[in-house]
Amino acid sequence: MWLSSDKTGWRRRALVLTVFSAASGAALPALAACPAVADAPASAFPAQLEIEEAAAAGLALTFTENPLFAADVAAGKLPPVKDRLPEQPLIELPYETCGTYGGTIEGTSRSAESGTADILSWRQVALVQIADDLVTIVPNVARSWKWNDDYTAITFELRRGHKWSDGSPFGPDDVVFYFDDIVNNKDISPEPTREWGVNARAKKIDDTHVEISFDAPFPGLLTYMATSGSYFTPFAPRHYFEKLHGAYNANADAEAKAAGYENWTKRFDDVWDKWMDAQTLTATGLEIPTLESHVLELEPTTEQRLFKANPYYFKVDSSGQQLPYIDRVHERFLNADLQLLAILNGEIDFKAQGTSLQNYPTMQESTEKSGYEILMPAGASGPILAFNITHKDPKLRAIYSDLRFRQAISHAINREEINQVSYFDLGTPTQALPPALSFSKPEDSKYMIEFDLDKANALLDEMGMKKGADGVRTFPDGSPFTILWEYSSQFAAPEFVKLMSDYFKSVGLNVNTKEQTSEATRENAKSAISDINTEWDIPYEPTLIADVNLYTPYYSEISPLFGVGWRQWANSKGAEGEEPPAWAKEMYTLADEWRTVLPGTPRYAEIGRRLIDLNLENMTIIGTVGNIPKPIIVKGQLHNVKHDMPVVHFNYGYIYPYRPEQWFRAK
Amino acid sequence: MTRFFTRRLLYTLATLLLVSFVSFMIIQAAPGDFAEIYAAKKADSGAVISAAEIEEVRRELGLNLPWYAQYGRWLKNALQGDFGQSWTWRRPVGEVIGERLPLTLTIAFATLFFMYAVSVPIGVYSAVRRYSFGDHAASFIGYLSLAIPNFLLALVLMYLSQKHFGQSVGGLFSPQYSLAPWSWDKFVDLMQHLIVPVIVLGMAGTAFLIRAMRAAVLDELDKMYVLSAKASGLSPMQLLLRYPVRIALVPIAATLGWRLTYVISGAPIVGVVLSLPDMGPLFLGSLLNQDMPLAGALIFLYCALTIIGTFLSDVLLVALDPRIRLE
Numbered sequence: 001m002w003l004s005s006d007k008t009g010w011r012r013r014a015l016v017l018t019v020f021s022a023a024s025g026a027a028l029p030a031l032a033a034c035p036a037v038a039d040a041p042a043s044a045f046p047a048q049l050e051i052e053e054a055a056a057a058g059l060a061l062t063f064t065e066n067p068l069f070a071a072d073v074a075a076g077k078l079p080p081v082k083d084r085l086p087e088q089p090l091i092e093l094p095y096e097t098c099g100t101y102g103g104t105i106e107g108t109s110r111s112a113e114s115g116t117a118d119i120l121s122w123r124q125v126a127l128v129q130i131a132d133d134l135v136t137i138v139p140n141v142a143r144s145w146k147w148n149d150d151y152t153a154i155t156f157e158l159r160r161g162h163k164w165s166d167g168s169p170f171g172p173d174d175v176v177f178y179f180d181d182i183v184n185n186k187d188i189s190p191e192p193t194r195e196w197g198v199n200a201r202a203k204k205i206d207d208t209h210v211e212i213s214f215d216a217p218f219p220g221l222l223t224y225m226a227t228s229g230s231y232f233t234p235f236a237p238r239h240y241f242e243k244l245h246g247a248y249n250a251n252a253d254a255e256a257k258a259a260g261y262e263n264w265t266k267r268f269d270d271v272w273d274k275w276m277d278a279q280t281l282t283a284t285g286l287e288i289p290t291l292e293s294h295v296l297e298l299e300p301t302t303e304q305r306l307f308k309a310n311p312y313y314f315k316v317d318s319s320g321q322q323l324p325y326i327d328r329v330h331e332r333f334l335n336a337d338l339q340l341l342a343i344l345n346g347e348i349d350f351k352a353q354g355t356s357l358q359n360y361p362t363m364q365e366s367t368e369k370s371g372y373e374i375l376m377p378a379g380a381s382g383p384i385l386a387f388n389i390t391h392k393d394p395k396l397r398a399i400y401s402d403l404r405f406r407q408a409i410s411h412a413i414n415r416e417e418i419n420q421v422s423y424f425d426l427g428t429p430t431q432a433l434p435p436a437l438s439f440s441k442p443e444d445s446k447y448m449i450e451f452d453l454d455k456a457n458a459l460l461d462e463m464g465m466k467k468g469a470d471g472v473r474t475f476p477d478g479s480p481f482t483i484l485w486e487y488s489s490q491f492a493a494p495e496f497v498k499l500m501s502d503y504f505k506s507v508g509l510n511v512n513t514k515e516q517t518s519e520a521t522r523e524n525a526k527s528a529i530s531d532i533n534t535e536w537d538i539p540y541e542p543t544l545i546a547d548v549n550l551y552t553p554y555y556s557e558i559s560p561l562f563g564v565g566w567r568q569w570a571n572s573k574g575a576e577g578e579e580p581p582a583w584a585k586e587m588y589t590l591a592d593e594w595r596t597v598l599p600g601t602p603r604y605a606e607i608g609r610r611l612i613d614l615n616l617e618n619m620t621i622i623g624t625v626g627n628i629p630k631p632i633i634v635k636g637q638l639h640n641v642k643h644d645m646p647v648v649h650f651n652y653g654y655i656y657p658y659r660p661e662q663w664f665r666a667k
Numbered sequence: 668m669t670r671f672f673t674r675r676l677l678y679t680l681a682t683l684l685l686v687s688f689v690s691f692m693i694i695q696a697a698p699g700d701f702a703e704i705y706a707a708k709k710a711d712s713g714a715v716i717s718a719a720e721i722e723e724v725r726r727e728l729g730l731n732l733p734w735y736a737q738y739g740r741w742l743k744n745a746l747q748g749d750f751g752q753s754w755t756w757r758r759p760v761g762e763v764i765g766e767r768l769p770l771t772l773t774i775a776f777a778t779l780f781f782m783y784a785v786s787v788p789i790g791v792y793s794a795v796r797r798y799s800f801g802d803h804a805a806s807f808i809g810y811l812s813l814a815i816p817n818f819l820l821a822l823v824l825m826y827l828s829q830k831h832f833g834q835s836v837g838g839l840f841s842p843q844y845s846l847a848p849w850s851w852d853k854f855v856d857l858m859q860h861l862i863v864p865v866i867v868l869g870m871a872g873t874a875f876l877i878r879a880m881r882a883a884v885l886d887e888l889d890k891m892y893v894l895s896a897k898a899s900g901l902s903p904m905q906l907l908l909r910y911p912v913r914i915a916l917v918p919i920a921a922t923l924g925w926r927l928t929y930v931i932s933g934a935p936i937v938g939v940v941l942s943l944p945d946m947g948p949l950f951l952g953s954l955l956n957q958d959m960p961l962a963g964a965l966i967f968l969y970c971a972l973t974i975i976g977t978f979l980s981d982v983l984l985v986a987l988d989p990r991i992r993l994e
Contacts, residue, residue, distance in 0.1 A: 111952060112756050114708050190726070191719040228715070269727055270757065281757045298846075301766050302756060303944045306846060330846065338942045341829060518707055519699040539715070547715060557717050558706060650714060 034098035034319040035059065045138040046131050047659075049091040049318070061091070061320035066101040068327050069311050078311055079167070081322055086159040088143060090315045092662055095640045098317045099325040099664030105349045105638070108332045108339050112281050112302075117231060118353035119331050120277040121654035123292040123307065123324075123661070126233050127156055130226040130542070130657045132642055135438070135600075137222045141235075141291060141314070143208075145222070151598065153213035154221065160208050163312040164289035168239050172210035176202045177238035179212070181245055182272065187265040195546070196234055197221060219598040220545035227542035230653035232274050237289045244268050280305060293324040293661040305331045315661060325664035346370025349635040350663075352648050352655055357423060360631050371636045377645040379630025380537040382423070383496055384432040386561035386621045389553075390578075392528045395475060399465070400531070406619035408459035411452045412507045418499055419625045431616065432623030434538045434551060436647065439605040440612055445626065447616045456507045465508075473508040482510045485532045488521040491559065492534040496624075522559045533561045535621075540651040548594045551611055552587040553580070553620065561621060583614050590614075637666045675981065679974050683967065687742065690966040694957060695734050701754050701957045702730055728754055741963060750967075751960035755952065760964045764946065770839060771938075771945040775930045777861055778869040782926060786873045787919070790880025791912055794888060802881075809874035817933060821867045821940040828863055839944060867937050868930055876919060876926075883915030917987050924980025928973045935969075 035041055041057035043049045054061060065073075065081035072078040109116040129140040139145075142156040162170045179202040183189055192199070197214030204210055212221075212234070225234070242248040244267055249255070252264035261267040271288070273279050279288055285296040291314065294307035307329040315323040334342060340359055342348050344366045355363070363374060387406055391397040399405055415429030430445040464476035475481045483504065487497050494515065501511040524530040539550050550556065553563030560567070563584065568577025570588040580588070590607045597604045615621065630648050634641050642658040699707075702724040706716045725731045729740070744751055750760035793802040812820075839860045844853045887893065888911055896906050938947020946965060953961040 113705070117714075191723055193719075231714070270752075278757070283758075302763055302949060303766075304845065332845070335942060335948070345829065517698040519703050543715065550715065556715075558710070558721065 034317065035093060036097055036318070037093045037095050040093050046133070046136060047093045048138060049093070050139070050143060051088050051091065054091050054318075059091075059318065061316065063089075063316060063320045063322060065311075065322045066309055066325070066327065068101065068309060072311075084163065084167070084312045085161075085316065085322060086163070086314050087161040088159045090139065090143075090159070091318055092315050092323065092659060093318050094662050095642050095659075097639075098319040098321060099640060099662065100667065101321075101325050101664075102327055102667075103325075103665035104328040104330050105326050105663070105665075106330050106332070106347055107350060108334045108342060108348055110335060110339070110354065111333050112300075113275070113278055115354045116277045116331070117650060118351070118654050119329065120231065121656040121660070122329060122350075122663075123294040124230055124276065124653065124656050125291045125293070126225050126230045126656075127235075128222050128226045129230075130223070130652065132645070132657050132659070134436075134542075134646060134652060134657060137226050140226075141233075147219070148213075151217035151219040151596065152215070153211055155205060155209055155211045158208045158210065159314060162291075162314055164237050164239075164291065165295045165310045165312050166237075166240075166289040167312060168237070168289060170235075170237075170291060171207060172202075172204040174235040174238045175210045175212070176204050177241065178202070178234050178236045181241075181247060182236060183234075185247070187246070188268055188272075195224070195229060195232075202234075217596040220595065223542045223599055224546035226657075227653050228539075228546060228651050230656050231276055233276060233291075235291075236272065240287065240289055241268070241272060244271060280307075294326075294329050297328065303333055307331070313661070317662065324661040343372070343633050344370060346372065346635070348372075348633060349638055350641070350655075350660075351633040352630070353650075355631045355633060357426065357628060357631060360424065360426075363631060363633065373634050373636065375632040375634060375643060375645065376426075376629040377632065377648045378435065379628055379647070379649060381430070381433075381435045382418075382427055382623070382625035382628050383492055383534055383536045384538060384621045384623050385492075385500070385532055385534045386555070388525075388528060388531055388533065389562045389620075390528050390565055391531065391562075395479075396531065399463075399475070399481070402463055403619060404459040404463050406622065407448055408456040408463075408507065409504070410448045410619060410622050411450060411456040411459070412503045413449075413500065413622070413624060414451045414503060415449055415624055416451065418496070421499065422493075422495060423625055423628055426629050427625040428627040430623050430626035432538060432621040433612065433616075433626070434544055435540055435626055437541050437608065437612070438600070439608040444612055444616060445623075448619070449623070453507060460507060460509075467508050471508055472510050480510070482512055483531050485511055485513045486516050486521060486524060486530060487513065487532070487534060488516055488518040491518070491521060491536055496534075525560050526564060528562070528564055533559070535559070535561065538621075538623075540647065540649055543651040545599050548591045548611070551615065552591050553584055555621065583618050587611060587614050639664050639666055671985075675978055679978060682974060683970060686970045687745070687963065687967055688738070691738050691741070691959070691963060692734075694954065694959060694962055695737075697957065699957065700725070700730050701728060701959065704956050705754075737959070741960065745963070745967070750964040753953070753958055753961040755956050755958045755961065760960050763949070763961060764964060764968065767944060767946045767949055770943070771931075771934060771947075774861070774864055774868065774938075774943065774945055775927065775934065778865050778872075778930045779923070779926060781865050781869045782873045782876055783919075785869075786876035787880055787916070790877045791884055791907070791915075793877065793881040794884035795907065797885065805877060809877050812870040812874040815870070817867050817871060818936050818940045820870060821863070821937050824863045824867060825941055864937055864941055864943055867941070868933055872926055872929055876922075879922075880915060880919055883918060884911050887911030887914050921980060921984040921987055923983060924976040924978070926976075927979070928976035931969065931972045931976065 037047045040047060041049065041053070041059065043053045049057070049059070063082050063085055069078055069081075073080055078084065105122070107119045107122070109119055125141050127140060127142040128145070129138050130136070131138045141158065141162070143159050144157045146155045148154070156175070158171060164170050179196075179200060183193060183196065184201060196212065197218040198216040200212060200214045202210055202212050244252060244256070244264060246252045246264045256262075256264040256267035259267060261270065271279075271284050276292070279285055280296045281300060283299040286299065290310070293310055293313050295310045296305065297308035298306045309324050309327055313323055317323060332342075336354065339348075339351070339354065340362065343351060343355075343363060346366070346369070360374070367374060387400040387409070389397070389401045391400055410431070419425050419427045419429055428445070429449055431447045431449050433440060433445050460473060465473040465481065466478070467473050473481055485497060485501065497513050501513055504511045521530070525533045535556065544551055554560030554567045563580065565578035566580035566584050569579055570585075590610055594604070594607045597607065632645075632648060640662045645658055648654060702721050705724055706721045709716050729737065732740075741751065752758065753760050753763050756763050789805050793805050796802055839857055840853065841856050844856045847853055893906065893911060896910065897903070934945060935947035935950050937943070938945045939951050942948055946968070950962070950965045950969075952958070953965060
């Protein structure tokens with residue numbers, strides 16, 4: 001089991017190391033005072049050490065703290081740093097060097113719950129984390145974990161002496177509270193959630209161990225927790241929320257009424273939020289303890305939020321300095337245009353979310369004047385489209401469900417041109433395929449993407465869609481054929497629709513385009529009366545591990561691409577909906593199995609491989625341009641920023657894999 | 668007089684009620700609702716949102732009720748002075764607006780001050796030196812500022828101040844002062860940031876007032892009493908300020924209320940363009956998000972300020988001009 005940390009293994013290696021260094025004595029160069037990622041001592045996980053590993057590597061750690069807290073410690077308001085850190089802190093190796101304390105990072109989001117995931121990811125914690133290779137799951141709040149044999153239960157080891165930002169102990173009770181009293185409380189969560197596994201529940205084993213179990217195997221849980229689930233943490237400060245909870249406080253209802261709420265659940269709903277950044281929206285955010293690297297310092301306004309370093313944060317650098325180095329994080333709420341101006345003025349230290357490639361040339365102009373650098377990791381994949389194979393209208397359905405039609409479309413699209421027109425030629429023409437899959441082949445992304453009008457025309461001719469005197473194709477029976485493309489700018493940019501319709505017209509397909517609201521688009525998609533549905537992104541692998549149905553028809557629950565009836569059929573085991581064709585049935589069977597296999601195993605790759613083939617062979621979704629770089633702004637004074645981040649995307653928890661808690665400002 | 672006031676007050680209340688109803692209907696008429704837009708924003712950032720989560724938001728906010736029930740609930744609370752919680756900011760509407768109201772009023776009154784301080788002297792000058800170069804210049808600039816839409820002027824000035832004066836745009840403080848306690852430097856920083864919005868908001872109004880002031884003074888200058896005062900040997904400056912200007916000021920002063928209304932109603936657009944931390948961007952955001960409680964309260968407030976401005980104008984006119992008789 002590659003995910004579970006084998007502690008006897010650690011000890012053995014530790015022993016070998018000690019013996020080795022004792023034998024070679026002075027000949028061995030002493031370990032640097034602050035080993036960085038490049039000269040990392042041996043450890044079970046990359047770029048981080050547990051306390052035993054540090055001791056084994058001969059790393060002497062004296063815990064020191066940010067001078068920001070010195071006055072409070074001297075006044076007795078805060079205990080000294082060694083008492084604030086867990087007995088088993090996580091030791092993090094810096095990318096460049098151990099930093100110096102102080103400074104504020106200037107950031108910006110759009111609004112209270114709009115574009116805030118980036119800044120949340122700077123301070124975020126979760127039970128586990130994904131390493132910057134974007135594959136390895138590494139310990140974070142949890143020290144280690146152990147699965148049972150069929151992946152229906154996992155035991156986490158928490159850190160002894162870990163404390164919330166108010167100094168209260170953090171432990172298994174906080175995890176149990178999250179599951180028993182929030183997720184499984186019918187008053188607070190009337191809809192059952194599957195995100196932590198089917199019917200997930202938690203059990204305290206001892207003071208540092210907690211078990212989460214579910215009814216169906218879910219080996220993808222850790223990946224989910226570390227990536228697209230990192231915005232939610234499956235623990236909550238029990239000692240704080242107990243006071244608001246009807247099951248623990250007999251007066252909770254009365255107190256809620258006094259505070260102006262209908263009942264305690266309304267109040268709880270208001271204070272607690274699944275999204276971790278929504279808990280810091282109001283003044284109550286000042287009271288809710290957290291494990292994050294920075295805690296809310298001032299009452300948030302409609303203009304800004306200010307966060308201050310958490311004195312109880314559980315990580316230290318490799319010289320024993322408590323993280324984070326940065327005193328404060330300042331988040332200003334600005335609209336998109338002003339964000340750009342603020343970046344150009346050099347007012348922003350780091351920005352990953354919401355920077356559009358369209359603004360790349362403009363941002364490039366001011367790099368020197370304003371002292372920032374633009375990093376270009378991979379961001380989202382480009383827009384995809386799908387013809388409605390399960391259209392309500394039988395005549396249209398006959399056309400759209402004909403594989404030759406969809407293949408013709410794929411050949412009619414000039415992807416190079418889209419790349420030049422919309423992405424400065426920085427993307428890569430591609431077939432619709434989740435990006436950077438561990439089990440895909442390079443040729444998958446090139447499947448039938450050649451721009452070949454002859455081939456497209458031949459396929460359409462073969463279908464019997466004859467061209468009339470005006471060069472416009474008809475239904476095989478000779479009646480006029482028109483694609484009605486009703487799109488909303490949320491899912492497809494108008495320029496994209498314009499380019500695409502021109503391609504369709506170039507092979508004699510008549511298209512009418514009409515912009516409408518997102519809601520209307522979704523309603524039409526759900527009732528299977530839209531001709532074309534689009535999506536602007538395909539999820540990365542971790543998100544598929546948690547929910548592979550994003551890669552089987554209907555692809556999206558709230559805005560299906562096609563196959564609504566098929567999905568109903570599969571969900572109801574054939575009682576409702578309409579029977580899918582054999583290939584779709586196979587996809588559903590594979591998807592069900594996928595959830596039960598451990599990521600990275602041969603069977604996992606096999607299923608993934610087959611899903612790719614089924615999608616490509618049936619030309620289910622049609623891709624355009626992928627691998628679109630995402631401009632990221634980093635101010636020069638900011639250090640320990642990983643400069644070669646492979647991907648920055650919501651699906652990976654934005655900056656969370658790249659350890660922003662070790663950023664520091666050069667003086 | 669009392670009857671006049673009570674009647675005006677009743678009209679005012681009826682107008683406010685009607686406005687609240689109409690605005691509620693207009694916001695409801697837009698497709699989608701807060702839950703949809705909330706989900707769209709989350710999905711836009713890459714999150715996978717399920718239909719159950721959208722339903723959950725609807726249930727929490729009571730969006731699944733029919734519109735009349737929603738309106739009734741809103742009105743009932745509003746009449747008791749409770750405008751509810753803003754859904755976007757998750758805080759009481761009063762608190763959210765309260766945060767923005769002082770700056771909105773600061774800008775409004777600074778603009779009013781600017782308009783009168785600039786227009787009255789120039790108007791008088793233009794009238795006295797009619798058809799001089801200065802008069803023509805003032806007229807030219809005046810027509811120009813009347814003709815330029817203020818959002819365009821805002822964009823141009825914003826660009827110039829960012830490009831050539833290195834001033835931070837958006838907001839009324841540079842980032843280093845936005846969290847600092849009040850100090851002289853912070854005050855200076857605020858004043859620097861106020862220049863652009865005040866000019867933008869006040870430009871057209873100033874131009875209008877210059878024309879009005881000029882015409883009013885000109886009317887008086889030709890009157891017999893001026894001629895006779897001149898003949899009696901009163902110094903020209905003393906004469907001008909003591910008689911024609913004083914009389915010409917009456918109608919101008921009486922429009923103070925309308926001017927306030929004008930500034931308040933122009934403010935949202937300018938506020939949005941310049942991203943001022945006033946009620947403008949808050950208002951636009953609440954409409955885009957269909958944040959009913961906040962949008963409702965803001966429309967209510969804008970209307971109330973407008974109606975109060977008009978009411979003030981009427982009162983000023985009655986008070987200043989004895990020729991106006993009530994009944």
